[in-house]
Structure formats: structure tokens, C-alpha cells
Amino acid sequence: MNYKLNYILHLADNALILGHRLSEWCGHGPVLEQDMALTNIALDLVGQSRSLYQLAASIQDEGKTEDDLAYFRDVIDFKNVLLVEQENGDFAQTILRQFLFDAYNFHLYQKLLKSSDKQLSAIAEKSLKEITYHLRWSSEWVIRLGDGTEESNRRINEAIEALWPYAGELFIPATYELEAVKEGLGVDSASLKELWSTEIKNVFDEANLEVPEESWVQKGGKNGIHTEKLGFLLAEMQFLQRAYPGQEW
Amino acid sequence: MDNNWPLWEVFIRSKSGLHHKHVGSLHAVDAEMAIQNARDVYTRRSEGVSIWVVASSNITASNPENGEALFDPANDKVYRHPTFYNLPDELKHI
């Protein structure tokens, strides 16, 4: 049973943390229309995390709510991949983080449609429509930045250099993922690597960008070993609930 | 260099069977981006099922100063309207 809870929490944490990061852009985007686009994606992701936390809470069956799971777990309890907790940086960094994750998430959720858990596959069906749009949006921006100006090309290359080491973790399954695969609940993330690589290669080709060589992979997030950045994110996010516990808001 | 993104006019069909209706404008570098921006800006509350975008620079508008010449001549052509024709009440299905 524990694997099931952990697997759902892993999916939920990915969505919440990335959604939270994107929401930091709200009001600061490079152009009004894209400010709204970024917030739309953030809203989709936080919305997905809520459905997943609700499912997790029902699996856990301890009378907890979505907010208990989001606001009262610490860094070591969060199971999101390191990639999504990385800071926004400049627009290129935000776009690349989004693209690397969307390309993975798109194929993951396509397979989650066939999950043995009816609730999870229902969430996947709704989320997939949103993720399809996210992937299209982030792919187009990678192409625009790669094949835009000299400066944008330099910046997106810097983003690749900074974020590439965090991409590999997506495809290294945690124990709870492997068990979830065995039970037909989850997807073998290692099996998504080829689809993901093709997706990346196609877009990078069009963007005049080189796919980096395989190199050292930063990992640990799936098992609660994070970068230092997550602690600050959680401190900010959880502050009110922690400062005044047990209140309605 | 002029970095202004071009202006686009947005038309939305609110449900199938209806005309596209002008809802406003926005900025985008090309038609594809304009469609996506229109989706994010003008259909956040499920306002539409179909979007048209037209570069504002491609719209030719009639000149209001010619308004009388353009539109007044239609005013007295009542025979274009069905109520112009007097028919007996007994007549059905017409």
C-alpha cells in the first residue's frame, strides 16, 4: 500500500512544486500575453496536484486533506524530481525546465491512462489535455529562443548547461515506482527515456541546439534528497499554516 | 529596431452554430502565437469553441464619413424585409 501512496505523492509533488515556481512569474512576465500563459500553466499544475493529493489522502485514509499533504510535510518527505524545484532564473531557464519536464510528463501521462487505478487514470485523462498544450507551448518557445537572436541562443544554451544534469533523474525509477509498475498502477519511467529523447532531439534540431552528451546525473529528489532550493520554497509556501496551525483560512 | 509585436484582432465562436464575434485584440509575433494568446487571454472561462485571428493591419474598414452614402440607401428598401408583404392570416407555413 505504501508504494501506492508514495507514487501518487511523487506525481503530486512534481505538479505542485513546478506550478509554484511558475506562479512566481505572475506579474513579472516578459510580455502581458505570456504572463497570462505562464499563469495558466501554473494553474493547471496546481490543479493537477490537488486532484492527486486528494487521491493520496484517500489512499492514506487518516482523515488528512490535500492541504495537510502540501503544507505539513518537510523537505525529506517531498518526492518531486530535482528538476522542477530549480529556480526560475531567466525566461530561457524557465522555458527549458518546462520543456524538459513537459516532454517527460506528456509520455508519462499518456501511459497513466492505462493505470489499473481508475481514479488515477481519470486524473491522467484530464491532465493530459493540459499537458499536451504545455508541451506545445514550451517546445515553441525553445525553438524561438534557440533560433531567435544571438543573445537568446546564448541564454538557452546556458539553461541547457545548468539544467541538463537534472534531466537524467526522470528516468531512474525509485523503488515505489518499480512496485507501482508491478501492480499495474504506474509507469516504468526508464521506459520513457527513448520517447523523451526523440522529443528533445526533434525540437532541439529545429531550434539549432545541440543535445548534450550523457553526463553525470544529479538525483535524489524522488527519495526526498533535494537541492537546497526546496527548503526555501517550502518555508515560503508553508509559512502561514506552520505559524498558525490548526486554523481555517 | 522596432520591437513592437504586431497587433491582432480576435474573433471567437462561442458555440458551434454561431458566428465568430470580435472580442478584442492582442499582440503576438505570428498567427500561431496569436491563436494561443487568444486562447489564454479571451477563453479563460470557456467562452469559445473556435478562434480566428486577423492581423489588424490587414483589416480594411469602411470610412464613417461615407456612412450616409453607404448605409442610408438601405433604409427605404423595406421590400427586403418579410413584413413588407401583406398576406392573409389563414395562410400557414410561409
Next chain:
Amino acid sequence: MENNLEQAFQAKIDREEKIEPKDWMPEAYRKTLIRQISQHAHSEIVGMLPEGNWITRAPSLRRKVALMAKVQDEAGHGLYLYSACETLGINRDTLYEQLHDGTAKYSSIFNYPTLTWADIGAIGWLVDGAAIMNQVPLCRCSYGPYARAMVRVCKEESFHQRQGFEILLTLSKGSDEQKNMLQDAVNRWWWPSVMMFGPSDKDSPHTARSMNWKIKRFTNDELRQKFVDVCYEQAKVLNVKLPDEDIKWNEERGHYDFGAIDWDEFWQVVKGNGPCNKQRVAARKKAWDDGAWVREAALAHSNKRSERLKNKKVA
């Protein structure tokens, strides 16, 4: 000639007909509209900042998505209004420049800080409440594109005030700390909200002309009175005290009397000396400057692509 046109223009407005972008209009009408609409648009965009502050600290996921959607709506409202302004022959980038260099104003209310979560509720209740009172009459404004933009804005705005009130209502039923938070926020936001309607009618020289042109449908003081009357009753539901010792029902007028407004504070904030004026403009300017390379890149890519497409066709 000019005189005839002007008479015909005013007659049209008096008949409640709309003025559309290509219609003849007096230069002063156009300029006043640009000022009013752009000021309104800037207020939406700057207004995203104090509330955006709390998106990352919203106390529940439900509150988080609601606040994000609200701040995003403000971006949308800014966009509708900039679009309406652009029909008057000025582009958005120029309007931004005016905001950044201080020649254009925005609503002073956004120069106050959001210090606690209760401020998000107070903004929804008081600031959005005041804004709605200002905006609903503008749906009937004489300039077509502005009126149509306002119809859209008002339709979306209605959830904002309800959201704010719900936040405060929850606090009012909570712990002592939460009740304190609520009262403190109302104490800080009440007077700035009352000032949102602008200078008193006697100090508002353009009001008469704007009312003639129907780009303003009620005077500042009329709207302000309506606001005070409505809020006094709503405050009872929240169990909070409005920070005004002089507020009391006046049977004769059929309205609430209220205390003297600190006009010195009002003008100081307008002039740039509010608690957050500098930070707000700096944040907007930074977003715009940091985004320059992004806007440039998107344009460059689009040009390259159409160039390639053209070459392909030729070949």
C-alpha cells in the same frame, strides 16, 4: 467646420450613441480618453504586484489557485484596456514608457504594502469593491471600445470581491490572532480605499467636461458616498470596525456621514511618496527590461521563419 463637427459629436453623445475609433472626435476627447484608459490599464498591471506577493504564501491550495486566477484576470483586464487604448492611435509600448518614466499615473491604492494574508481579503473587499463602483458605470461610457472592454472587465471582476470577502469572513470566524489580522488590515486599507475615488468634486476641474462627454457618469463624491454606505453595512457582517470615529447615519441625507479625508496623504502618494511607489514602478520596469531580449528573440525567429517560407516558395 470644426465647430459643426463638434456639435454633431456632442449631439451624438447626448443621444447615447457610441463613438467608434474611426469617427471624428475632438482632440481633447481623444487625449482625455487615452489618459483615463491607460491610467486604468496601468492600475490593473501594477495592481498585480501587491497581490502577487501572496501567491507563493497563500495558506491553502484552494486559496492559491483562486488568487492566481484573480491576479491573472488583472493581467487580462490590463490587456483589454491597453487594446481599447490602442484604438485611439497609441501603442502599448509607448504607454508602458509613460508608466515607467512616471508621466502616466495609476491608482494610488497599489502603493500601499500587503503585509499579512488579511490584506488580500481587504483588497478584494474594499479595493475591488471601490473599483467595481467606479467601473460599472463605465460600461455605458461613450467610447465604444472602452465600454466593451469594461463590460468584459466587470463580468470577470464580480468573483474578485466575493473571493476577498470570503477570505475576511473566514478570518472573522477564526482565532483571536486571525481576528486581529482582519481588523488591522481594515484599519490600513479603509482610508486609502475611500481616497480611491479621487479628489473631492470641488478639486476635480475636469469632471464637468468628462460627464458631458459621458466618459464619466458619476462624480467622485457621489461614488465615494455610495461606497461608504455599502461598506458600513458589510462591515457588520465581518464584525469589524471601520477606522472612522465620525461615521454615522444621517437621517436627513439618507446617507452615512464620514470623517475628513487626509488629502495631504492623498497628494503625497500621488506625487510618488507613498510607501511603495518606487518599488512598484521599479518592479514593472524590471519585468519589461528583463523581457526585452525575449520579445526581440520571438520577433527575430518569426521573421526568419517567414523569410525561409518565402524562399521555399520561390525555389
